Amino acid sequence: MNDVIELPVIGRVEEDELQRRLQEKKPGQKGVWIQTLGCQMNEHDSEIILGMLSQMGYVEVATPVEADLILYNTCSVRENPERRVYGQLHMLRQLKERNPDLIIGICGCMVQQKAELERIRQSLEHVDLVFGTHNIHRLPELLHKVRVTGERVIEVWHEEGDVVEGLPVQREGKLKAYVTIIYGCNEFCTYCIVPYVRGKERSRAMEQILAECRSLGEQGYKEIMLLGQNVNAYGNDLPGGENFARLLDEVNQVPGIERIRFTSPHPKHFTDDVVEVMARAEKVCEHVHLPVQAGSDRTLRRMGRRYTREQYLRLVEKMRAAIPDLAITTDIIVGFPGETDEDFMETIRLVEEVEFDGAFMFIYSPRIGTPATRLKEQVPEDVKRDRIYHLIEVQNRISRKKNEEWVGRTVEVLVEGVSHKDPSKLSGRSRQNKLVVFAGGQELIGKTVDVRVVEAQTWSLSGELVG
Ligand code: SAH
Ligand code: SF4
Ligand code: F3S
Secondary structure, three states: OOOEEEEOOOEEEEHHHHHHHHHOOOOOOEEEEEEEOOOHHHHHHHHHHHHHHHHOOEEEOOOHHHOOEEEEEEOOOOHHHHHHHHHHHHHHHHHHHHOOOOEEEEEEHHHHOHHHHHHHHHHOOOOOEEEOOOOHHHHHHHHHHHHHHOOOEEEOOOOOOOOOOOOOOOOOOOOEEEEEOEEOOOOOOOOOOHHHHHOOOEEOOHHHHHHHHHHHHHOOOOEEEEEOOOHHHOOOOOOOOOOHHHHHHHHOOOOOOOEEEEEOOOHHHOOHHHHHHHHHOOOEOOEEEOOOEOOOHHHHHHHOOOOOHHHHHHHHHHHHHHOOOOEEEEEEEEOOOOOOHHHHHHHHHHHHHHOOOEEEEEEOOOOOOOHHHHOOOOOOHHHHHHHHHHHHHHHHHHHHHHHHOOOOOEEEEEEEEEOOOOOOOEEEEEOOOOEEEEOOOHHHOOOEEEEEEEEEOOOEEEEEEOO
């Protein structure tokens, strides 16, 4: 009987199959297999990591078995993604035993937490390389050191340095590009680990951002997603009076770019001039992801969100009045410590009143070091679970209703490729960021076309090409 090895993502592999795949590797070429958890900022960091590795001669491979370097770019926003990383890294032990030259690395938000870093150091002795969110630019040097010495290298900075410009990027697609405009977060919402693992707010110089956007336009990219944990705090830390509204206006002038999106804005920083630019600048899409987190003032206050339910509702009203056909999505947490049934029902009522197009809904997950973990009255697990099911049910009904409002109308779709669900069809996104599936030839990929919506589902629209 052959040994069977459990591997993350690809599952069970037999010993001789493993040997065969190892022997198939091209001589001289090094393979990297990267797993990215968490938000778009982490996805973009992985694009930069792959950019640097590509300059070192690495190519991306599809499975950990083919890899000479395995990297986990981690997230610590909730417990689940953390648990997954430990589970998978333990499994990789077997692979390392069979291939001692394999280098295993871990980076991202998890390693910025001192307790997790210690746990990695102690319990994952087969991990060779550890670096944090503030020193990803150091990767080439650190990796070189591991390769030359064969020793374990751990370098994590606990202070954010200056913004590093000019790093190579290997972007995932050819149509849509992430552009970071601000790093870190100063909000310190009481449940959130992000400010501790990503540092304080640091905006990139506007000229650097615009140069990157112009270059993307020249390379044929059609859509830019401006990134920041607190994206509309852009410029607050810069001397020259730069701000988010001005930046949007400038990116709107970039030739070749057809669509501009951004994530995530904080409701408190959503100034009138941003609403005004969204209404006026033709490339800025009619979609805003505006995390509300909770519907009761008591919970919002205890979360440290610094707006009231009423202020949030007024902002939504103002945006809808200024921007026709605006889609609004959100993030919501249920089961924050001390959340009563009545507080939760306030969230349900807010969701029904706003009628979000979509929502990411989370169960509160205590994060060590954040103030909310010290609050008494943690909500029992079964109550949290009942609340999230209730909320998901309400939101799904609303998402479907919002999509049904599009039936019979024509939407502009940026065609991204063949539909994953139905390979005989194409799919893309409307300006409202709705997934639209329709029949059409592959020559349309990368183009912007008009599609008449004929049917609505909860998470997508089906339509027919117009003209
Ligand atoms: N900077 C963004 C997103 C931060 S993380 C923003 O402020 O909107 C993405 C989402 O994860 C948050 O909006 C929040 O809804 C959720 N989240 C953050 N910390 C959490 C925690 N401890 N438990 C559960 N969900 C959490
Ligand atoms: Fe976390 Fe709040 Fe900052 Fe968002 S704004 S990253 S939820 S601290
Ligand atoms: Fe997670 Fe870090 Fe993003 S904690 S949500 S990957 S900033």
